[in-house]
Amino acid sequence: MNEKILKVKEAIRKTEKVSVKKLNELTVALVGSPNSGKTTIFNNITGLRQHVGNYPGVTVEHKIGEREYKDFKFRVIDLPGIYNLTAYSEEEVITRNFIINEKPDVVINVVDASSLERNLYLTTQLIELGVNLIIVFNMSDLLERKGVEINEGLLSQLLGAPIVKTVGNKNIGTVKLLEKTIEAFTDTQIKKKVNINYGEEIENEIARITNLLKKKEKVLLKYDIRWISLKFLEKDTIILKELKTFLGKTFYEKAVKLLSKSVNHIKSIVRDEPETIIAEARYGFINGALKESMLVKKGSEFSLSDKIDRVLLNRFFGLPIFALIMWLVFQIVFKIGDYPTRWLGIGFNRLTELLINIMPEGLLKSLFIDGIISGVGGVFVFTPKIILLFSCIALIEDSGYMARAAFIMDRIMHKIGLHGKSFVPMLIGFGCTIPAYMCGRTLENRNDRMITMHINTFMSCGGRLPIYILFAGTFFAKNAGNVIFSIYLIGILIAVLFARVLRATRYKGESEPFVMELPVYRAPTVKGIFIHTWERTWQYLKKAGTVILAISIIVWILFTFPRIGEASTRDYNSQIQSVEQSYADGVISEELHKSKISEIKAEMASEKLEFSAAGRIGHFIEPVFKPLGFDWRLAIASISGIAGKEVVVSTLGTVFSLSGTEKESEELRAAMRNQYNPLTGFNFMLFSLLYFPCIASLAVFQREAGTKEMFFQAGFTLGFAWTVSLIVFQIGRLFI
């Protein structure tokens, strides 16, 4: 590339910088492979001053953090962990586009120093991009342990970028990294770019393509011409698309013609695809550089890790150990987590009591108690479980076991068209679907993630269990346990079925090939786990505070308005008064007094519900539920189930004019037995299993996967639940 163009580019860069921000502010992008310790370095630089953002339209998250050092203000972006800079995965494209479009002032490439040869592969691609690069040799303490000596100066010269050694989990080298970053930022000299030689055949073709593209250099200004020629030669899909728009049709076609000629020429000589030859050359470049600058005194750091793997991946022990670990996680989250959840529940009850006492009677009071506290509180009380769950997940991820779990489950999950890692979110789905959706993030491939999230609905969450207990207990007294188990099993089978259907239709092909790095086992750091957990918990709480608050208010309005007339309210009140009067006069016993009062109150609640919008909707949509064998009561219960499946049981209590405390649940059962047959009972359980778990889960789904996917999830689960229940009822009816 000639000097003139470089100068123009530099000038553009400078004017942009001056106009957008002050001179001592700099943007730094962190790039590295998933196990390089990139996030640890990010945490070391920014501490807790970070927040998570999503790229518009995609689910991959990125983290932005800030740091002030000396007179400089660093804006640090933690880009997704990648191995490559092709157009093959979403993460790679995001990283590449960020570097090309946002032009970070400095790019920090974090590499695992204990496996330089493989890790520097990404580095070579960053060098090709022509960025202002700093290479971080993380976990450099392992180098010494391995007996490896590196001539840093020489290697940095060969790679054309400064090298900084760090030990991320001990926070060593962070300050030095900041110093180097400032140095790279303030150094106005145009650095000489290191070019990797790809061998005669490729170089000839690159030269040919470069010559052609140079004619359009002005429109391609944001790219390095050699880099774009190389990507063109690799048939990079995104670059092809961009070139098509930038170059204009005729020029583009000319270029493509040249390309296919080049590719054929290369194939005829070396009988390999260009991407393979290019990759070989990159490894050749790395090997050459390392050979000159690195001295290895033979030793192996794998012995311990391999020994652990021999047990944890064992054909016979691997699966039981994994099952045991999952069982432990489940126990910790849902058993131990139950205590703080209960305490929070008690806290909210106290708050409710306090409000009952201090707030004046009226709508506002009802809004706070029945709407906001029961809605938002119902989500907040799960916080301890969320914290415990994500601590466990962070522990499993950071220690290196997650990759092993995927390895063990791959054989089974592969059969249903999923990735080994999908197992963990599905298991968590039996507890609560919300953290299960969030756990889907551990899957790197978007298709895998979407399928795992969509089928997670069919894992019976804890909120559905009260419904099963009520209905199975009511209609299948002796076989209740077996019936509940069969519902769980049906859910799993449908999940498996749907995984295959979704893979074959909506998320075709592109199943993540199972190629995964098994990182060396490491002791996780408290700080890393804390930051991981905190970040996810905070997102959950934010959701509870905003969307779920709004939804709770809407649900409350539906169940409260329009209100029953004053006359009937007065009627109930006078009834209550007369009972109170007779109790005060000693005409009736205390027990009778209590039961009469609750009877009147329950009747009032029932009338209120029928009169409310929700009740009317229940009546209105009864025709929709009729073919399934559900009457308006079950329709209302299903609607209330949108707020949370636990609510279904209490709503049924209300519609049957009972206040749903433990004592009266036998009465509710009797009332239901009068109204429905076992077929309807089973069918309702099935219906509750199949439609989306709750509105809060949909809100989380939206956050994790986008609005479109959320509506798809809501639509297909509702449609599917309706269809299955219809078939079961219509066929079952023939036999009863």
Place this chain on the structure above:
Amino acid sequence: MKNIKNQNKNPGKDSNKILLACALPGRKYRIVTIYGGYGLNSRLHAMGIIPNGTVTVIYQTWGGPMTLAVKGVRIALGRGMAQKIEVSEVSE
């Protein structure tokens, strides 16, 4: 295997070609050919699996995935992938 055309550059060296899926643990192999498209090729290359490169099989589950030592890193490889990679044993 029958319909796969021979792409190998040095036929003389690789008289004992086998699929990586059938490779034995503890032994070292040289990669001869990867039968993949652009996507799979790039991904495997980025993980260090590349023609003429060597891999050592660490663990075989026979029927499930396997683990390999590649360029100083442990890699888990699904069976489907391992069936698309042709290797020949390297005697040390």
